[in-house]
Amino acid sequence: MSLSSGLIAAVALAYMAIMFAIAFYGDRRSKPLPPRVRAWVYSLSLAVYCTSWTFFGAVGQAAEQLWAFLPIYLGPVLLLVCAPWVLQKMVLISKQENITSIADFIAARYGKSQSLAIVVALICLVGVLPYIALQLKGIVLGVNLLIGAGADATGTSAQDTALIVSLVLALFTIVFGTRNLDATEHHRGMVLAIAFESLVKLFAFLAVGAFVTYGLYDGFDDLFNQAMLAPRLEQYWQETINWPSMVVQTGVAMMAIICLPRQFHVTVVENIEPRDLQLAKWVFPAYLILAGLFVVPIALAGQMLLPSSVLPDSFVISLPLAQAHPALALLAFIGGASAATGMVIVASVALSTMVSNDMLLPWLLRHKNAERPFEVFRHWMLSVRRVSIVVILLLAYVSYRLLGSTASLATIGQIAFAAVTQLAPAMLGALYWKQANRRGVFAGLATGTFIWFYTLVLPLIAHSVGWNLSHFPGLAWLHSNPLGLSITPLTQGVVLSLAGNFTLFAWVSVLSRTRVSEHWQAGRFIGQELSSHPGGRSMLAVQINDLLTLAARFVGEERAHQSFIRFAYRQGKGFNPNQNANGEWIAHTERLLAGVLGASSTRAVVKAAIEGREMQLEDVVRIADEASEVLQFNRALLQGAIENITQGISVVDQSLKLVAWNRRYLELFNYPDGLISVGRPIADIIRHNAERGLCGPGEAEVHVARRLHWMRQGRAHTSERLFPNGRVIELIGNPMPGGGFVMSFTDITAFREAEQALTEANEGLEQRVAERTHELSQLNQALTDAKGVAESANQSKTRFLAAVSHDLMQPMNAARLFSAALSHQEEGLNPEAQKLVQHLDSSLRSAEDLISDLLDISRLENGKITPDIKPFALNDLFDTLGNEFTAQAQEQGLSFRVRGSRLRVSSDIKLLRRILQNFLTNAFRYAKGPVLLGVRRRGGELCLEVWDRGPGIPADKLQVIFEEFKRLDSHQTRAEKGLGLGLAIADGLCHVLGHTLQVRSWQGKGSVFSVSVPLAKTQAAPQPVVAEQNGQPINGAQVLCIDNEDSILIGMQSLLTRWGCRVWTARNRDECAALLNEGVRPQLVLVDYHLDGGEVGTDLMRWLRARLGEPVPGVVISADGRPEMIAEVHAAGLEYLPKPVKPAALRALLSRHVPL
Secondary structure, three states: OOOOHHHHHHHHHHHHHHHHHHHHHHHHOOOOOOHHHHHHHHHHHHHHHOOHHHHHHHHHHHHHOOOOOHHHHHHHHHHHHHOOHHHHHHHHHHHHHOOOOHHHHHHHHOOOOHHHHHHHHHHHHHHHHHHHHHHHHHHHHHHHHHHOOOOOOOOHHHHHHHHHHHHHHHHHHHHHHOOOOOOOOOOHHHHHHHHHHHHHHHHHHHHHHHHHHHHHOOOHHHHHHHHHHOHHHHHHHOOOOOHHHHHHHHHHHHHHHHHOHHHHHHHHHOOOOOOHHHHHHHHHHHHHHHHOOOHHHHHHHHHHHOOOOOOHHHHHHHHHHHOOOHHHHHHHHHHHHHHHHHHHHHHHHHHHHHHHHHHHHHHHHHHOOOOOOHHHHHHHHHHHHHHHHHHHHHHHHHHHHHHOOOOOHHHHHHHHHHHHHHHHHHHHHHHHOOOOOHHHHHHHHHHHHHHHHHHHHHHHHHHHHOOOHHHOOOHHHHHOOOOOOOOOHHHHHHHHHHHHHHHHHHHHHHHOOOOHHHHHHHHHHHOOOOOOOOOOOOOOOOEHHHHHHHHHHHHOHHHHHHHHHHHHHHOOOOOOOOOEOOHHHHHHHHHHHHHHHOHHHHHHHHHHHHOOOOOOHHHHHHHHHHHHHHHHHHHHHHHHHHHHOOOEEEEEOOOOEEEEEOHHHHHHHOOOOOOOOOOOEHHHHHHHHHHOOOOOOOOHHHHHHHHHHHHHHOOOEEEEEEOOOOOEEEEEEEEOOOOOEEEEEEEOHHHHHHHHHHHHHHHHHHHHHHHHHHHHHHHHHHHHHHHHHHHHHHHHHHHHHHHHHHHHHHHHHHHHHHHHHHHOOOOOOOHHHHHHHHHHHHHHHHHHHHHHHHHHHHHHHHOOOOOOOEEEEHHHHHHHHHHHHHHHHHHHOOOEEEOOOOOEEEEOHHHHHHHHHHHHHHHHHHOOOOEEEEEEEEOOEEEEEEEEOOOOOOHHHOOHHHOOOOOOOOOOOOOOOOOOOHHHHHHHHHHHHOOEEEEEEEOOOEEEEEEEEEEOOOOOOOOOOOOOOOOOOOOOOEEEEEOOOHHHHHHHHHHHHHOOOEEEEEOOHHHHHHHHHOOOOOOEEEEEOEOHHHOEHHHHHHHHHHHHOOOOOEEEEEOOOOHHHHHHHHHOOOEEEEOOOOHHHHHHHHHHHOOO
16 A cells, blocks of 8 residues: 655654754753753663664564674663773763864864864765665655655655655754854754654654554464475574674674764763763763664565565565555655664765864954954854755765665765764774874775775675676675685775774874874873762872982982982971972972973973873873973074064173163163173273263262172162263163062163153143133123123113013003904995905914014023913813814814813823814814814823814925924915914914923925824813802893903903993003992902002902902903913912913903802
8 A cells, every 4th residue: 555645744844843843942942951960861862872773674684694683782782781991982982172073073183283173074975975865765665665666766755755855854954053153052953852852763663563463463473484494484584693794793883883874973062961871871872772672573574575576675664564554654764764864964964064174164263354243253153064964965966876876875874874984084093093183084095095095985886877886896795705714705805994993093093103292181081080989089199209209310319319418407397308299399390391301391291190191101201392492482482572673681690790682782882892792791881981981970880889789789770871972871670589680771862862852832822722721701791791791681681571572462452352342343334344354363463463463482591481280171271272272263264173172181181272273263263175183092191183174384494494584385275374483483482381292294285294192190170160150140230340451341341241241441540449438338349460650450459359358350461461460360379361462362251250
């Protein structure tokens, strides 16, 4: 039976999705796994060793010979159970040296050789590519079996399957294997996914094995009994165990476990904690035993139940299919795919790391600018690794195509094993043989790789292509088993290649000289002790006599003995050679030897001695040679530095004789030939300089005596000398610790000249600074006077504007009253007169607005406006504005709509009303259609908006309109001419209130002006206070008007009389008293604030209430809008109306006190 390709693809994609999810979880997990779980994940990840060879190929091997599959399982088990310290040592060394790959490990041991790293990487690449091809072959085999195409089909569909698998695995590896630049950073997601795959393939194999053993037969006994009696297996049971091949292949498997790049990566690089190996050394062998448990039963059942044409490698899938168990066959396919994909992913990561670090990175450092920003370098390296992964998998696909279907899975696996085991001599030498060197490794690798290719790979290629082995010298002879041993050509090739490798490696290492760098690295690798005994001491007990013997080998017995005795007496103790040495004795030995070997070499020698390790004479010679080279280099470096510094240097020894100098010293003093030489008394040189006048005035012998005295006393001193040629020399003398003196001579002539010029310039600068300071003082005084004049002028302007506004508002108020009275006259006015009255009222309103704007601008400029922020209901404000502008809208024939809100806002209701009044005035001035006053809620604010259908505002003018005296009027505007202050006032008031003002406009369509006001913290409205009503209608209401302007009184009386009120007028307190004496009892008093004789309206109302004996309602009407005046009016229990009085506001006030 067969399964559909769609079903197989769906299951495979679902499985890969699970893999992606697990890897993604592992990478994104914020906390590391618990130690116990981490150890189990690490142990299971080692099962990446079990590839499609062990899943499919082991059954194929067992079908050819019963126990032929055993070495592949037995080798790792023996290594982990019998010699786990090998892996433990590899892990410890890798963490110490920050190892990223097996190529890095081998190169680091042999002197950190870059060329050796490249060779190892190439061998791994060549050896692993067929291994990856084997995995692709295993997956294609499983797909072919499930779709019924035959196990060995190699058509287009099989090739497409292999290519698709390669690309999907490349994607997974790139996503989860190249996240970090540091290859030693652990790929937690990838390792978790590999551990999951290990469980899947083990479960799948055990399921198939259990089905065969207990489903098709009655257990192991029944299966083996029937197999013994099966005629088809008669020849099979006659096959004997090939012990030589068994032993060789077991050894190869043991070496492969430490040499396979993927195995090295999961075992060493991905190891987070070395102690995790304690669990892994038992879990992994148990895993291998379980994985091999059903290999033989499946092989026997396949031979008995399946046709002989069925490929043995396919028994794991073919048996469930033949027994009509497609689900189990699909599970077996997933298990085989898990075994293949796990190996491919880890091998690709390991190979890409080697390619990028060991091949491409050195090229980058040589040919490109390595001092580039880290992010650029990181992107470049990660891109190289990702491209490397794609190229490696595509090369593996090409290898799969070249190998064809003739070679079995086991054959390809064994050849790949043999390739990577060529690294075994180098690895074992790195861990346990100190004399092994780089030349030996190169020789062994070259020999072993050549023999491997000639005896194993070439016959396989020749067989695939159809070539005859006789065309290759010696190859046919080798395949004819010339020695008569019962070994296969595969085993023979492995033995020959490894033998040649080991032989050349050992021979060349013994005969060639080991470099010092290799010697040091060998000490770091081979001297690495396992920390299996935490309480153990890392050093052996060493006696003083041991240190004395060590020191005597390098400095001589007599000198060493005397030095040790002196050190013992300085410590206040007797010299006892048999006493155990402490840290002070070891430090003294190091100091004694440092003069001969150098500090670093001395440390290595002493450390080797106290740890009980042997150090051969040739090792010491190399160390001494290296120390000598370093010392000579340092001496040359020091001499070069002294010769090239700008100061002159002379050195005098304890006996005050010249021992060293430099070229600059000779140039500064211009000594005659023959005077300066080693051993010349410094007194002669000082005397020569003094006689030439270079030491200053005075006798030469006095100068000589004084300077010799300084040197003998060992006193540091500094002085300057002025030479006759004008040069200034600075002399600095310092004593040396062991006696002697060092003198430095510096030509500071240029410095002194610059200092003198700077002093002269500083003196001139001080004079100029004084002059400028005087000028600045005068300017500051002038500025202070000008500021005072400006402030005085500003105050005068403010007083002038206040006075002018009052004087202007008085006649303006009277004119408005007269205009209102005329407009309310029901009879006697013809239509033309009514129109004139309307024009008059409009003109007065415009004049009033102009004066109000000027006053507001003046207050804003002087900061006289102080907002009174209180919560209030927005509907209160909107109702007032609606009533105020509805009449104007009717006059202009426009539609005016108000959409308010019951929410409460926090602001100054008067200033906010002024802002919206300016918006609405501007809208009615330019609107050609409806005007809307509305509100929007945006978070914790309400946006109060005025929409109009005016001509719109150009985008480049949106900021200009808020400047003072700026208008965008054109011939199309029908409105009154203003000063262009309305929007400027609105903008200023918004700044005072802290509100945001915005404008949006569309040319030809209209504009939107808005102000954002914060919501009140509490939305609960206070309980309204119900005013007591007197119950009298407005007709007949008794009103007393008090003003010092007769025109205002006449206008007020005319207006109120037409409203049906009874009006009395008075100009001062005396006239009020006369009216009261006549029995007048007003219900409402309208009084001006500023009256004649300095009297104010609040005082008059206080007197009037006292005379009447009751709190008669009063309204103060004034053009003085100062906040303190308005506060005084309200404090007196009065209401305030600004001049000029708006009839609508006055009527509303009358209605409140005298209800309609």
